[in-house]
Amino acid sequence: MTxxxxxxxxxxxxxxxxxxxxLLFAVFLLVPVASSLYMAFTDMRGADLRTxxxxxxxGFANFAEALADPKFQQAAGNTLYFVGVAMPLTLALALLLAVLLNSGLVWFRSVFRVGFYAPVVTSIVAVAVVWRFLLQPDFGLVNSALGAVGVDGPRWLTDETWAMPALIVMATWRNVGYSMVILLAGLQGIPRDVYEASSIDGAGPVRQFWSVTVPLLRPTILFCAVITGIGYLQFFEEPFVMTQGGPLGATNSVAYEIFNQFGFGNYGLSAAMSYVLFVAIVILSYLQFRLLRTEK
Structure with missing residues (x-):
């Protein structure tokens, strides 16, 4: 044989x-993506499925309608609020926990890793049921604990002011374990010689963190930031399960508004909204790469 x-x-x-x-990739990903792009530039509704x-x-009429829609504007503002608070909070807590676990000051580190990562692999429905019980205004554990110290807790999920912060806390608790594990792996890959050399030069723990740990961990932080940002821009399960976008649209997200418009049969409009969200994801990822990349 040649x-x-x-x-x-x-x-x-x-x-x-x-x-x-x-074949599976083409049928279940490429074809739906191409179909949604086609729908975004048409007036397709539920009645048009047969033809x-x-x-x-x-043309771009669906995009113009989406950007001019007050409900979509509110959903976009809610999503930016959610991402702007939840993403840095998640990454900061994940880095803090990873540093603590890597320092050797915490006993039973394997147990802690499993405990923090367990919510990541737990069903969002199960998580939502638990958190809805915790946040019940009359008998929930959170308000009961606040009442024990003389604080009158709010109606977390039915108050316009507190509904989104409640979802942010829940999402942070659920997702911090994923970034923590990734950052912990990155920390364990930093050579100990670098810390020893910086100690000889007189660097303390704080200076070592900012001058050694953070620069060498930058690629790992970038990965966690991009993955977390993409996930949080598409946040849907939290309002869908816990608040249905309420109260008065205070927790309505872009992904949830796309779901609603699709349910109303506005296929062209919902497809256009989904591509607006796609552009937002691309822009956020680009900014994160520009900010956190190691090569200048």
Whole structure:
């Protein structure tokens, strides 16, 4: 068998192994993405499903309608509020926990790692049920604890002021374990020689953290920031399960508004909203890469 024939046979074998995934990828990802892009520029509604190619092309009208919609504007503001608070809070807590676990000052580190990571793999429905019980205004554990010290707790999930902070705390608690594990792995990859050399130069723990740990951990922080930002921009389960976007739209997110418009049968409008969200994700990821990249 010649070399070219052997290479051709190897290539055909490789394509044979890749074909099942390629077909699944095309059917369940590429085709839906292309369909949604097509819908974003049409006036497709629920009644047009039987004749999807007979709809009217409306250009950027859906995008203009989405950006001018007060409910979408409120949802966008809520999403920015959620991301702007929850993402730095999650990353800061994850880094703090990772540093503590890596320092050797915490006993039973494996137990702590499992405990903090368990909410990440727990069903959001189960998490929401627990947190709805904790945040009950009359008999919830949070307000009961506040009442024990003489503080009258608010109605967390039905108050416009406190509903979003309650969801932020819940989302941070649920997701901090993922970033903590990744950051802990990054910390364990930093050579101890670097810390010893900085100690000889007179650097204390605080100076070592800012001058050694953070710069060497930058790629890991970037990864966690991008993944967390992408996830939080698409936050949907929290308002869907706990508040249904209320009270008075205070916890309505862009993803939840897309879901609502799709449920109303406004397929073109919901597709346009989803691509607005996609552009926001791209912009946020770009800014994070510009801010946290190691090469200048």
């Amino acid at each position: 070399v070219s024939a052997r290479r051709r046979r190897t290539g055909l074998a490789a394509w044979g192994f890749a074909l099942p995934f390629t 999807p190619w007979a709809v009217n092309f409306v």
